[in-house]
Amino acid sequence: MYLSREEERMLAGEEGEAVRKSMEILVTLGDIYGAGRLIPVKSAQVSGVSYKTIGDAGLEYLEDLSADAKVRIRTTLNPPGMDMEQWKELYVPEDFAEKQMRILNAYAKMGIELSCTCTPYLAGNRPKAGEHLAWAESSAVSFANSVLGARTNREGGPSALAAAITGRTAEFALHLNENRKATVIFDVNFEPDYFDYAMLGVVAGRIAGGGVPYFRGIKQASEDSLKSLGAAMAASGSVALYHVEGITPEYGTALPDKDGVKRIPVEEGMLEDEREKITTADDVELITVGCPHSSPEELRNIAAFLRGKKRKDKVELWVYTSRVVKETEREAVDIIEQYGKVVADTCMVVSPLEVRFRSVGTNSGKAASYLPGLCHQNVLFADLKTLLGMVVE
């Protein structure tokens, strides 16, 4: 791989041990994946934040690294395992909270913003088309590539951190035009509504695997619908980029010149089959909404549905969002908090829900995919109105 003289010096350790190690990660991965050079990245988004997922091994690594590591570009974090302000009310154990704070402190020491969200693009860091990034959260990677037209591979925690510390990443895979072409075409033979996108994402992700899906037949889709679609495909498969004909910014150049891309028709009935397959509970203790973190519109929709209705006692409601959105949408938050909790920073997948709950309802294809394995939950996968209907009369 070609390195500039400055990069050679960084790799030689002239800018400290953390920079040297980070360069080693980028250059070695670049060599393995055939990158020709390093390119500057505009921002980084780092995964491996929840104590629940990275454990003591990750905590110790980050604390050691923070001794001399400093980030050079705007860097934010994925959700940690708890709401930083109201973790006690959310049944998070004391020792978990202590370890979680140590992880966050280590990141803060490196100069990383404690903006912890899977939707940085809704919380003040909205990349522009063509910008190169090093983002790790799979749903944010999908949104940045597909909906915003920015360019990022699906980074791991340490490689995103290496990019943050050096301001660079290796140029391979989705950073290059030729790898952003469609590999499978889905012909959607109906007009999906908001919840359909979650189910469609689970179906399409499983079929596409690590490929690049191209959707045909969708006439209009809100950003929230696309956020839900991409998150589900990144969970049931490992889709990091997709195109929607007539809607997403790169669809015009997405089809390869030669024929031979597989076409798969999607009927409405396939979605309901998928929903039933994933659903393992019909009576749940907790309703969780906001995976990925709720947008301002989603919070307002929930508030509008709940407003004035009478609360049932049995089922709890937790709505997840980023702290930025929680603070700017005070009116919707105040209404939702009469019926349940608005939880910031964390989410249902990376927090220790299992200490209190056994069954959860969600309208997220991503959460429905991960809750059984990561939180030992039985899952009701249903649309927002069905779920909220279990909370209010």
Added chain:
Amino acid sequence: MIIEGRRVYPMGGIKERGGLIVDRGEVVVSPSPVSFLGGVDPQTGIITDGEAKGKSIAGKVFVFPEGRGSTVGSYVMYGLKRYGNAPLAVVNRRSEIIVTVGAIISGIPLFDRVDTSLFLDGDILSIRGDGSMELHDVDVKDAVTVILRSREKILILKRSDKVGSCRGRWAGVSGHVEDEDGSFSARGITEVKEETGMQANIVREGPVLDIRDTCGEKKRIWRIHPFLADVSSEDADRMRIDWEHTEYRWIRPEELDSYHTAPGLADVVKLLLT
């Protein structure tokens, strides 16, 4: 035995590395892919999951096909280093991102593009910076294996108690080759005549295959020269076996899975028939 691998880490780039990175390290093998998260205890260095469960990798050369599982595995490798239980080096068939990143953040040398099935626990291995490795005290011997075919079936023979290795296991017609034996195909035809009385008509020569001998007493790798040969149905009906075998069977290739065979037989059959 010299094995050519590739150095992934430590990096070259600035000044190439040539010398010994591992000097006579002891090998520990996991035959299946390894997830460091949940698969290795960083506090003890002991493997806690899979076929290699219970073995320690601390201070050893850890050989396995490739990494798998959670990306947190990279941090577990760092934990091994931190608690003094890191392996001397890691040798993979294919390096993937979790083990690669783990090796870099922990300073553990990593090599790949090596046939990891050639190694056994307790082997002594030296590794040079250019990726070449010496497996000490393991000799390499040429051998021929002939898979005989008649009426869509292949012949397997059960090795007797009088042969040098892999007694009681099923194998093809085989024999080791000394320097003065001439061509490998001629040697194969002679072996078939001796062991079965049949005339072999060689129809295909497979690529040379190194197979670790896991049933003999010697530390040995067989460099197998595989051949596929047809025999006539008259010959097949008249065949007889000599002292080297106790039984024989004509089977369909897919039935091979249900027999306890000499190491590598399934690979040889697959290479010759596809």
